[in-house]
Amino acid sequence: MDGIYLTILKGHPVPDRDAVPARFPLIALAVDDLDAAEKNLRLHGVEQPWGIEADANSRWVMFHDTAGNLMELVQF
Numbered sequence: 001m002d003g004i005y006l007t008i009l010k011g012h013p014v015p016d017r018d019a020v021p022a023r024f025p026l027i028a029l030a031v032d033d034l035d036a037a038e039k040n041l042r043l044h045g046v047e048q049p050w051g052i053e054a055d056a057n058s059r060w061v062m063f064h065d066t067a068g069n070l071m072e073l074v075q076f
Helices: 034-043
Strands: 027-030 052-054 058-065 070-075
Touching: 027 052, 034 052, 034 058
Parallel strands: 027 070
Antiparallel strands: 052 058, 058 070
8 A cells, every 4th residue: 555554463352451462552654764753753742651662674663642542653
């Protein structure tokens, strides 16, 4: 879908407040420039409890939306 990724995991729906593991985001969106996206979150006062994290293949930042759902922006 023109660079937009939707990840669907097999299994039974689980309410986000009972998610396992607790730090598993409800929605993850791929971005081209994580640094710019993270800066935009900060400029809008969005708390990022763990800051930018990384592994060998990607970088990401997680935050809670206004409803309390854990969201993630990721750069591959």
